Amino acid sequence: MQTTARVQPARSSLLRDPKFRGLVFQILAVFTVVGIGWYLFQNTQSNLAQRGITSGFGFLNNTAGFGILQSLIDYTETDTYGRVFVIGLLNTLLVSGLGIFFATLIGFVIGIARLSPNWLLSRLATVYIEIFRNIPPLLQIFFWYFAVLRAMPAPRASYEFFDAIYLNIRGLYLPSPIPADGFNVFAIALLAACVAIVLVARWARKRREATGQLFPTPAVAIGLLVALPGLAALVAGNPVTWSVPELRGFNFVGGLVVIPELVALTLALTLYTAAFIAENVRSGIQAVSHGQTEAARSLGLRPRHILRLVIIPQALRVIIPPLTSQYLNLAKNSSLAAAIGYPDLVSLFAGTVLNQTGQAIETIAITMSVYLAISLSISLLMNWYNKRIALVER
Amino acid sequence: MKSVKTTLTSMVAVATLGLSVQAVAGPTLDAVVKKGFVQCGISDGLPGFSYADDKGQFRGIDVDVCRGVAAALFGDATKVRFSPLTAKERFTALQSGEVDMLSRNTTWTSSRDSGMGLNFAGVNYYDGQGFLVSTKLGVKSAKELDGAAVCIQAGTTTELNLTDYFRANGMKYTPITYDKSDETVKALEAGRCDVLTSDQSQLYAQRIKLANPNDYVVLPEVISKEPLGPVVRQGDDEWFNIVRWTLFAMVNAEELGVTSANVEDMAKNSQNPDVRRMLGAEGEYGKDLRLPKDWAVQIVKQVGNYGEMFERNVGKNSELKIERGLNALWNQGGLQYAPPIR
Known part of the structure; x- marks a missing residue:
């Protein structure tokens, strides 16, 4: 008790x-x-009600009534603000996607070059990195847009390549494919070739792991890519006809135009971010103990095999997390587009639409949530990849 | 409680919009009197309307409207601070209280007047949209512009009028938009676009900024109505009245022949009852507006009447040499008309 x-x-x-x-x-x-x-x-x-400021998201259904320089989906001036939002989003995703792709490519090449035993190559890589990562990205965008691309000739004095490609101050005009009779068969053949390549690559890997025998996968892949669609084109007829740009009136008509705003933005973001990625790659490679290289060398592996099979897979574990933040930076920096009039989400939606409707709080809230969503998606994807390549303890 | 509420809202607006705010606790007039100057939103560089001269002083008819308000309020036209704003920034700056008034060649439209919590206090310039092209193109009319690349300032009524005009005439165009009007001019000069479209007054102003103004012409077509005027926040009638009657006082002064040179003399000696009422010799009309008795005298003395302001900034005494046209007084074939002060 x-x-x-x-x-x-x-x-x-x-x-x-x-x-x-x-x-x-x-x-x-x-x-x-x-x-x-x-x-x-x-x-x-x-307070908004008291001051007589319209609020709510009803404006998304109103007619926009202004033109847009570049849209990946069909757009006319009678479409809604909602569609303008989608176009802005797609333009942002386009420039971010291009930027991430090229920045990764260049970043890896420069990062590896920086560690090259070739004195000139490694110094050049160092100079590149130090220049591009130390100049603010906005200035780089201005440089490419105002200093480089503004120096291009007028439409009538365009640089001309093969009578089909034209380069001038209004952009790069390329022939664009238009699906013709044989297009469906061609597309199916292309798809079949891709599937076949994946299967062959898997089989080759399994065989290598089991028996150690190498299989010339790349050569076979190229062969498949050429042979299957080529055969399809022969059988079913021309898969595409080309719309070639031609000068009519003020501008080139037809074909596909890559606007200078997109080029300047992609170039600047790519080169800027690639410099950071190169440093990540270098540090990742240096984090792999030198003993690994020596061990691989003593097994008789060639230098490129050492890099591809021993160093890079281990280095990736160190590279991926900082690489993710570089991708996020690039996606967010793409909002600098507004400075040169590239119609991205910020310039189009948080700029023009905001000003035409006056609904600042709604448009800014939407824009911020979209950037958050883009960034979180990139993070999720990269985290998933990081987990996949992480060291599996045996 | 109310002021706490307002401040909080401004804080939210600031947090959301990333703007800095001058405190707007309560009606604008009290706040302006307390801080001792008018915070006025102007354009970021437009000759004749608002631009910094070679001494760094802001000049132009939009600037003069702000100076007029300060003269009426404080008897001192210099008690203004200017915030140069881009077309995209202007409404948020006014809505959030960053500026007390906006005098920035802004077109009066129904959606802006009713949906954005703004009130237009009047029209200080009747304008219309036009096109500026290089003479090299050999274009004589806007109807020949099918397929052209057109430079525009983002977030303006210009953007919408342009679309309407090309649609109505069955023509196509490529829009090239920039935030600042300077950028549109540079793009036209570099050849990024074939034609620049804006309010005609702006086109004249931008033309003289070009390296070779004579290589460019303004096309004859005027494709829209653009009444430009000062804007204030909705729901503050006292402040609205002050801005509106400052403008009216300038127009009335021109009509009555009162100029910056003769205003003091007229205030003492004029026998015209209209002039006597306006200049405070008879009645208490300033008091109703919560302004000093000599409010109109100060406006005219320090800034001038409407005609003086026009000729000095955009008319025959300026580089722009724009005709009075629609902006002449109503009794001289124009649209400028002000209700009487009585």
Whole structure:
């Protein structure tokens, strides 16, 4: 009896129970945050109403009524602000995608070049990295746009290549393919070739792991890519006809145009980010102990095999996390597009649409959430990849 | 509580929009009087309307409207601070309270007047949209512009009018948009676009900024109505009245023959009842506006009447040499008309 009586006071005081206390404070914290958020929201709403500023997302269904320089999907001036949003988003994704692709490519090449035993090559890589990563990206965009691309000739004095490609101040005009009779068969053949390559590559890898015999996968892949679609074209007829740009009136008509704004932005973002990626790659490679190289060499592997089969797979584990933040930086830096009039999400939606509708809070909120979503998607993808290549302890 | 609410909203607006805010606690007039100057949003460089001269002083008819308000309020036209804004920034800056008024060649439209929480106080320049092209193109009319690349300033009514005009005439164009009007001019000069479109007054202003103004012409077509005027926040009638009647006082002064040279003399000696009422010799008309008795005298003395302001900045005494046209007084074939002060 006495023992229980002594324990009870301690139990009855809930305040002294760390579990309970923790719970109370967490609930309090959540309520405070939600409460403040709610209060701010209500306040903004009532003040907007009081000042006679329209709010809500109804404007997305209104007619936009202005033209857009570049859209990846069909657009006319009678489309809605909602469609303008999608076009802005696609333009942002386009420039981010191109930037990430080329920056990775150049970054890896420069990063490896920097460690090259060739003195000139490694110094050149160092100079590249030090120049491009130390100049603000906005200035680089200005440099490419105003200094380089503005120096191109007028449409009538275009640089001409093979009577089909034209380069001038308005952009790079390329012939664009138009599907013709044989297109479906051609597309199926192309798809079949891709599937076949994947299967062959898998089989070759399995065989190599089992028997150690090498198989010339790249050569076979190229052969398949040429042979299958080529055969299809022979059988079913021309898969595409080409729309060739020609000078008519003020501008070139027909074909595909790569606008200078896109080129300048892609170049600047690519070269800027590639410099950082190169450093990540270098540090990743240097993080692999030199013993690994020596061991591989003593097994008789050739230098390129050492790099591809021993060093890079281990280096990737160090490279991927910082690489992710570089990708995120690139996607976010793409919003500098507004400075040169590339119609990305910020310039088009958080700029023109905001100004035409006057609904700043809604447009900015949408734009911010979209960037958040893009960044989180990149993070998720890279984390998944990182997990896949992580060291599996055996 | 109300002021806490307003401040909080501004904070939210600031947090959301990334703008800095001059405190707007309560009606604009009190805030302006308390801080001792008018914060005025102007254009970021447009000769004749608002631009910095070689001494770094802001000049132009939009600037003069701001100076007029300061003269009426403080008896000192220099008590203004200017915030140069791009077309895209201007409305948010006014809505969030960063500026007290916007005098930035802004077109009066129904959606801006009713949907954005703004009020247009009047029209200080009747304008219309036009086209500026290189003479090398040999274009004589806007109807010949099918397929052209057109430079425009982003977020303006110009962008919408342009679309309407090309659609109505069954023509195609490529829009090249920039945030600043300077950038559109540079792009035209470099050949990024064939034609620059904007309000005609702006085209004249931008033309003299080009390296060879004579290589460019303004096409004859005027494709829209662009009444430009000062803007204030909706729901502050007191402040709205002050801005509106500053403008009216300038127009009335021209009509009554009151100029910066003769205003003091007229204030003392004029026998014209209209002049006497306006200049405060009779009645208490300034008091109703919560302005000093000599408010109109100060405006005309320090800034001038509407005609003086026009000729000095955009008319025959300026580089632009724009005709009065629609901006002549109503009794001289124009549209400038002000209700009487009585």
